[in-house]
Amino acid sequence: MNIRSVLTSAVYTKTLNLSNEARKGKTTGAIVNLMSVDIQRIQDMTTFIMLFWSAPLQILLSLYFLWKLLGVSVLAGFIILILLIPFNSWISIKMRNCQMEQMKYKDERIKMMSEILNGMKVLKLYSWEKSMEKWYWKSEKKKFAC
Numbered sequence: 418m419n420i421r422s423v424l425t426s427a428v429y430t431k432t433l434n435l436s437n438e439a440r441k442g443k444t445t446g447a448i449v450n451l452m453s454v455d456i457q458r459i460q461d462m463t464t465f466i467m468l469f470w471s472a473p474l475q476i477l478l479s480l481y482f483l484w485k486l487l488g489v490s491v492l493a494g495f496i497i498l499i500l501l502i503p504f505n506s507w508i509s510i511k512m513r514n515c516q517m518e519q520m521k522y523k524d525e526r527i528k529m530m531s532e533i534l535n536g537m538k539v540l541k542l543y544s545w546e547k548s549m550e551k552w553y554w555k556s557e558k559k560k561f562a563c
Contacts, residue, residue, distance in 0.1 A: 420463060424456045444528045450520065526556045 432448055476498075483491045533540065533549050540546055 421456055421460050424459060425452055428452050428456065444524065445531045447524045447528075449527050449531075450524050454520065454523070522556060522559050525559075526553070529553065529556060 428448070428451055435443075480491060480495060483494075529552065533553070540549060
């Protein structure tokens with residue numbers, strides 16, 4: 418949790434110090450998304466870094482002990498494990514592309530919600546609640562279309 422607090426504080430401080438010209442390039446939704454989702458990814462990454470060295474070690478130890486227990490039949494499972502690596506890579510690439518697409522829609526939705534909340538008085542005055550609700554649900558459907 419310490420990493421998350423430090424990164425959130427750093428992004429918040431940087432956001433407060435942005436010039437007007439730099440603010441034009443980033444929407445409120447993108448900044449909020451950066452503070453929530455992207456920081457969570459960095460925090461999760463610290464957990465997965467350990468897998469780079471421990472996963473091969475775990476596989477080797479598992480194969481060794483299975484070899485002692487089952488003998489040659491372990492090779493069939495190991496071959497299947499090796500054959501599934503390209504499939505796992507393909508699935509992870511598809512998931513990453515899908516997440517990138519969802520991030521665009523989340524940015525759009527957060528921007529839209531901040532506009533709606535900031536302009537609530539105008540929405541009420543002109544009775545635009547229904548049209549804004551339709552707009553919101555349309556963006557939600559786009560997010561889950563992936």
